[in-house]
Amino acid sequence: MTVATLRRATVLERSAPMRTAVELVLHEPEAAVAAKPGQFFQLGVDAQHTLLRRPYSIAWANPDLGRIGFIFSVVGAGSAWLGAREAGQPVELLGPLGNGFATPGPDRTAVCIAGGLGIAAFVGLVKGRDRLGRRTVVLLGARSSDWLLPADRLRGAEVRVATDDGSAGHTGRVTALLPRALHDDVELFMCGPNEMLLAVVRSCRELGFPLERVQVALETPMGCGIGTCLGCALPARGGGYLLACQDGPCVTADRLDWDRMDGI
Ligand SMILES: Cc1cc2nc3c(=O)[nH]c(=O)nc-3n(C[C@H](O)[C@H](O)[C@H](O)COP(=O)(O)OP(=O)(O)OC[C@H]3O[C@@H](n4cnc5c(N)ncnc54)[C@H](O)[C@@H]3O)c2cc1C
Numbered sequence: 001m002t003v004a005t006l007r008r009a010t011v012l013e014r015s016a017p018m019r020t021a022v023e024l025v026l027h028e029p030e031a032a033v034a035a036k037p038g039q040f041f042q043l044g045v046d047a048q049h050t051l052l053r054r055p056y057s058i059a060w061a062n063p064d065l066g067r068i069g070f071i072f073s074v075v076g077a078g079s080a081w082l083g084a085r086e087a088g089q090p091v092e093l094l095g096p097l098g099n100g101f102a103t104p105g106p107d108r109t110a111v112c113i114a115g116g117l118g119i120a121a122f123v124g125l126v127k128g129r130d131r132l133g134r135r136t137v138v139l140l141g142a143r144s145s146d147w148l149l150p151a152d153r154l155r156g157a158e159v160r161v162a163t164d165d166g167s168a169g170h171t172g173r174v175t176a177l178l179p180r181a182l183h184d185d186v187e188l189f190m191c192g193p194n195e196m197l198l199a200v201v202r203s204c205r206e207l208g209f210p211l212e213r214v215q216v217a218l219e220t221p222m223g224c225g226i227g228t229c230l231g232c233a234l235p236a237r238g239g240g241y242l243l244a245c246q247d248g249p250c251v252t253a254d255r256l257d258w259d260r261m262d263g264i
């Protein structure tokens with residue numbers, strides 16, 4: 001079981017990187033040092049009828065300044081409470097939790113495909129690769145341009161966009177951008193709604209791209225976040241289950257049984 005550390009962070013800034021999301025910047029120096037791209041924290045919320053903490057990907061961390069950023073949309077009581085936190089107020093953090101992304105070899109191009117707020121999981125990964133001078137391509141899909149993280153937040157990456165309504169980039173699903181992006185030197189990363197993950201897996205199979213080279217950041221609804229409630233079980237390839245909070249959230253796609261993932 002993960003040994004999880006409970007910490008008290010302070011809100012430094014709240015902003016709206018795009019119309020449909022909130023970015024909270026928290027100050028907690030030890031957590032900022034410990035946090036790795038792809039991991040998550042359980043954020044304490046104090047709204048009515050919200051017993052459980054809420055899981056959020058580490059969008060980015062700056063260990064020098066002791067800062068951690070989270071980017072999220074408001075979908076219910078917990079995220080509404082978090083989205084209303086103001087500078088100087090405390091937020092309880094449990095983590096960092098789970099396994100982050102495995103680092104691809106230096107000669108590999110990272111292609112990150114994100115649906116909607118799935119992009120939050122990739123901001124730190126892109127920053128880190130930019131610092132090392134490594135090539136990253138981001139395929140960013142959303143229902144409309146209001147939901148797109150501005151490309152300047154992904155500096156250093158080649159950003160290709162798709163929107164369902166055609167308000168920016170390619171009109172249609174982001175998976176349409178995959179065939180042009182998948183080459184022999186690519187490691188693929190994905191994060192987004194289940195429907196998108198399933199579509200990416202289907203495309204990889206059709207294109208003969210091995211699922212061992214696809215890392216998925218799972219955002220399966222969670223309870224405890226630390227391996228005790230079994231609320232985040234997902235079907236594993238070869239039978240049985242893995243726990244998104246402990247075995248993930250980042251796993252290679254070949255470890256999951258995608259034929260049993262539909263509807264989860
Ligand atoms: C590891 C992990 C990382 C995450 N990172 C982010 C992130 O960086 N940014 C972000 O915006 N969201 C992220 N999420 C989703 C986020 O945790 C939920 O949106 C949040 O818990 C909702 O809490 P709430 O109280 O506002 O809504 P609730 O009242 O709990 O739920 C409101 C609605 O959202 C749905 N919902 C709740 N959780 C999820 C989920 N995981 N996936 C899809 N639908 C869900 C519910 O079914 C319901 O319809 C992440 C989830 C996980 C497991």
Ligand code: FES
Binds near residue numbers: 224227243246
């Ligand atoms: S969320 Fe409780 S076991 Fe994973």
